[in-house]
Amino acid sequence: MTISSSLSHPLEIGIYTLGDHVPHPLTGERISQEQRVNEIIRYGIEAEAAGLDLFSVGESHQPYFTSQAHTVILAAIAQATSKIKLSSAATIVSTSDPVRIFEDFATLDLISKGRMEIIAGRASRVGLFDLLGYNMRDYEALYEEKFDLLRQINEELIINWEGEFRAPLKNASILPRPYQNRKLPIWRAVGGHRTSAIQAGRQGAPIFLAHLTGPVDVHLANIQAYREALEESGYQSQDFPVATAGMLYVAETSQKARQEAYTFISKGFTFSNGQAFPKRAFAQSENLNDILNIGSPQEIIEKILYQYETFGISRYVAQIDFGGIPFANLMKNLEFLEADILPAIRRYTGQKNADQIEPTDHMQFRENVQKLTKEVE
Template structure:
């Protein structure tokens, strides 16, 4: 994306190289997880996100790697599994899949699918992806691809199975389905009160219980906008142009400035502010959600590369140690 202040853009090649450098710094800074989303539209280079993760796998040695998210609806589950099992072998067992439905609908036509099948495509394909992960040979029949007859899906991951999460938005319906399936849940939180998203987390765990699962066996991940600066006022002022422009380019409408200003409140899910304010926000959310992973969305809207790298350094040096001091208890 173009820089919201200067309009400058980097080439696709430079952007790819930046992502790899970000992953290397994230590992050096002690972060636990690095993810790349899949997007099939102008201003993005993550169309072949599995290829990028393969490059990151070779450039790193410890950090877990995943998608955020892989759009299961418009991909073949066999191919998804082949790609991520290969990434798992390249990374010595560090690969994960977060499977989602797509928040931008242009890719359905681009990849040859009917958007009217939005829900059915995802549910059928996600179920097949889970089945492939559990069984070495597959016999299966559905509505959106040719049947499989005693098919062996290769290669297998290093430890035979991959962590597969279901990506959900704010509404509880998809969270309930994740619980019914007995899979970890990753919930996207663009903005708004923590209380709204707590309903979905609670509904997920209740669904796990009703489906015969033990909720403590299934981790919850949250993800949201992140930006750290010397103080909260500066962070809001510096980051707003990038969020507003980025969401305008990606989704067609910008981010309401008054709603964005609510990001300063501890009860809002956006992690924007001074390092201490962000620590307090994440710990507040951990108290509400009891979740196991927070994923910071820090590289968006043409934010200058040096600011992204600075934010990774701040997470590793100031924020992560403080968070783990409390969560490890």
């Protein structure tokens, strides 16, 4: 399914959560599972109130997470909202049946009246394969086969299909059909491996890239490879959007934002990945060319717009709640987004001309962004 994208279009800004459920890094206390799930639902409702474009919930089947049944949480948010787009972040296609995925998300699309999307992922934490009875040796093959089938179900009303990992489908009608023109937007989640970005280009699938650390210009290589693969496969690359996702945290000052964010993010990584977030990598977040969007409102505006210019993205999705960050802090971040960050970004991307900014000149970029966003204040 083609979704239009161009630098002349506004940049969509969203939020995603993986539903992590960890103790507070300073007190050691952990809220209940019930509270965490209901806070995620409230988070989605408040994201719409703040004017964000998208709210996403991912599934993660391991200790210290609560969003294993992410479609159930999305259904609650869909029922309680009316405008904001909703998606998975991501749905693990490798260990799920594409027929069931489509049935679930088509139903969610009917509940939300056409606001639902799928981000199709592979599972970065491989314990899920043992939990659901799959073999890690089939990691790549499972994903490619099931992703292809999911896209075929999305495009065709009657399915005839045969593969390696599930029973054949013969004249199968997969119901219900989605609210939005009988099709769902389906994105391919891409990690650090360029081969996945290239495969997405060959398939003509929009991509969703998660970026944790590193320089912006290093991450550009995957996006360039994707667009080259699109063109080589006969597609027009400008017709296919690119979405990026990463950590964001904003406070009144850059120093306060970094102090608060590191405490939670580092402890969250300790629980979920077995080791703390590297201090040296986190310290680089003060640089415009670093992918971590942590700082004051003006700093966040500059960094998001720099990534928009460098990558040519259509959507940026922020992870703010990782590591047990208190709900009050999340609401404060939404206040900054609503009052300062979203208006500036929308004004800039709405009036953007290709010759206004040279993104490789960091100092000139900052000066131009500050000039263009002053009118919003």
